[in-house]
Amino acid sequence: MNETPLIPAGVKRCSKWQFSLWMAAATAVLLWGVYAMYLIWYKGLNQTNMNDAYGFALWIWADLAVIALGGGAFFSGFLTYIINKNELKNIINLAVVIGFICYSSALLILAIDVGQPLRAWFIFWHANVHSMLTEVAFCLSCYFAVLTIEFIPLILENPRLDKKPFLHHLSHNMHGIMAIFAATGVFLSFFHQGSLGGVAGVLYGRPFAFREHILIWPFTFFLFTWSAAAYGPCFTILVTKITELITRKKLVKDNVIHLFAKISGWMIITYIIAKTIDTIYWAFVTAPGFGFTLMDFYASSTYNIGLLFAEIVICGFIPGLILITKRGRENSFLLMSAIILGVIGVSLNRWVMVLQVMAVPVFSFNEWYTYMPSWQEVATTVLPVAYGIIVISLAHRYLPVFPQEKELNPID
Amino acid sequence: MFPFCFEWAWDISHIVFMGGLWYALSIIGAGMTFAIVKSVFDCAGHDDQDHGHH
Numbered sequence: 001m002n003e004t005p006l007i008p009a010g011v012k013r014c015s016k017w018q019f020s021l022w023m024a025a026a027t028a029v030l031l032w033g034v035y036a037m038y039l040i041w042y043k044g045l046n047q048t049n050m051n052d053a054y055g056f057a058l059w060i061w062a063d064l065a066v067i068a069l070g071g072g073a074f075f076s077g078f079l080t081y082i083i084n085k086n087e088l089k090n091i092i093n094l095a096v097v098i099g100f101i102c103y104s105s106a107l108l109i110l111a112i113d114v115g116q117p118l119r120a121w122f123i124f125w126h127a128n129v130h131s132m133l134t135e136v137a138f139c140l141s142c143y144f145a146v147l148t149i150e151f152i153p154l155i156l157e158n159p160r161l162d163k164k165p166f167l168h169h170l171s172h173n174m175h176g177i178m179a180i181f182a183a184t185g186v187f188l189s190f191f192h193q194g195s196l197g198g199v200a201g202v203l204y205g206r207p208f209a210f211r212e213h214i215l216i217w218p219f220t221f222f223l224f225t226w227s228a229a230a231y232g233p234c235f236t237i238l239v240t241k242i243t244e245l246i247t248r249k250k251l252v253k254d255n256v257i258h259l260f261a262k263i264s265g266w267m268i269i270t271y272i273i274a275k276t277i278d279t280i281y282w283a284f285v286t287a288p289g290f291g292f293t294l295m296d297f298y299a300s301s302t303y304n305i306g307l308l309f310a311e312i313v314i315c316g317f318i319p320g321l322i323l324i325t326k327r328g329r330e331n332s333f334l335l336m337s338a339i340i341l342g343v344i345g346v347s348l349n350r351w352v353m354v355l356q357v358m359a360v361p362v363f364s365f366n367e368w369y370t371y372m373p374s375w376q377e378v379a380t381t382v383l384p385v386a387y388g389i390i391v392i393s394l395a396h397r398y399l400p401v402f403p404q405e406k407e408l409n410p411i412d
Numbered sequence: 413m414f415p416f417c418f419e420w421a422w423d424i425s426h427i428v429f430m431g432g433l434w435y436a437l438s439i440i441g442a443g444m445t446f447a448i449v450k451s452v453f454d455c456a457g458h459d460d461q462d463h464g465h466h
Contacts, residue, residue: 126413127429129430135429135432138432138433138436165455169451173451191432
């Protein structure tokens with residue numbers, strides 16, 4: 001089959017056999033995950049190593065992490081369409097693709113974890129209106145619909161589809177009202193990102209997670225939304241850089257990356273200051289109120305105080321300070337270090353707020369709980385990574401994801 | 413869940429939660445309906461123009 005009519009005009013792509021080989025490798029990993037998913041759906045949750053202590057485990061961490069990393073989509077939409085940072089139009093397509101991958105992955109992981117996908121609609125019809133997780137389910141599914149709507153115009157810009165008059169107009173008209181969808185996405189993201197943090201913060205029986213409240217919202221509600229907006233752009237920049245490395249082409253101009261990195265840096269710095277204040281208040285007021293000292297929560301060889309230091313200082317203040325300084329973000333080594341630390345930082349935060357919460361003993365006669373995921377859990381967690389690679393590869397090959405690509409890589 | 417379902421109660425929790433869901437779905441639905449209908453009209457207008465040229 002001749003691919004040329006499918007590839008956007010004025011750009012160069014690798015040969016078909018190279019692309020096929022690349023896709024075959026990603027598909028092999030994907031199939032491994034699909035096989036594990038089949039085992040879990042067919043045989044049940046006995047395929048996992050979850051137990052009474054770990055009702056939330058690797059999947060919920062992966063869920064929270066991909067949702068935070070996909071936060072670049074709603075935040076870049078907010079900056080582009082609401083604040084009018086027009087430079088970011090050159091990276092927002094990728095942010096949307098990443099958001100779409102992250103949120104579809106989150107829904108897939110939930111479908112595996114819930115174990116009764118045929119009853120998924122119960123949460124809408126028999127909603128428990130006192131649960132933060134109901135709010136998460138509502139906002140997550142609605143926001144996935146928004147991301148799909150934001151992705152459709154990009155798909156319709158494929159040269160072959162664009163020739164159809166209706167699809168051409170549809171793409172144009174959807175672009176025209178994208179600000180409305182972006183604003184809806186920001187509204188939905190604020191609440192579901194926050195409620196994911198709120199779930200931890202209201203756990204009165206888990207002093208490691210419990211936080212003070214503003215009205216009905218615990219501090220973790222605001223910290224989760226803030227951290228997703230702060231670190232999500234780091235992941236978008238990281239994927240851009242990885243795509244540039246693999247395709248051996250510059251795809252986005254430096255001024256766009258630097259602007260996005262600068263905004264992310266300021267968000268990280270303000271977030272990490274708020275997180276530090278929250279941690280100090282929790283350590284010296286909230287936890288002692290429950291009869292715990294700070295070190296009680298870090299008395300394990302796995303979960304030691306180094307984790308807290310890594311999250312706040314190494315993966316918080318350091319990347320934030322690098323990204324807010326002009327010299328820092330314009331130095332490619334420092335920029336890469338900062339965005340990688342940022343991505344690790346938010347993933348670590350979600351790990352702590354899901355798995356360490358489960359591990360910490362609540363009563364004096366409890367031991368530290370341990371948990372090691374089964375290969376089926378690992379395979380289904382790796383599945384979204386392979387799926388993401390496939391979607392980004394297809395999007396990059398057949399869609400005009402990077403508007404500046406032609407200008408930056410003229411074909412002789 | 414709709415107000416005519418047996419589980420429904422006219423309390424703040426139901427109104428806020430379900431109201432928020434319908435609000436978001438209404439905006440998404442109205443936005444997509446507008447884009448699709450306008451595209452149909454644009455196509456029709458474009459076709460008329462083409463016939464005029466011929």
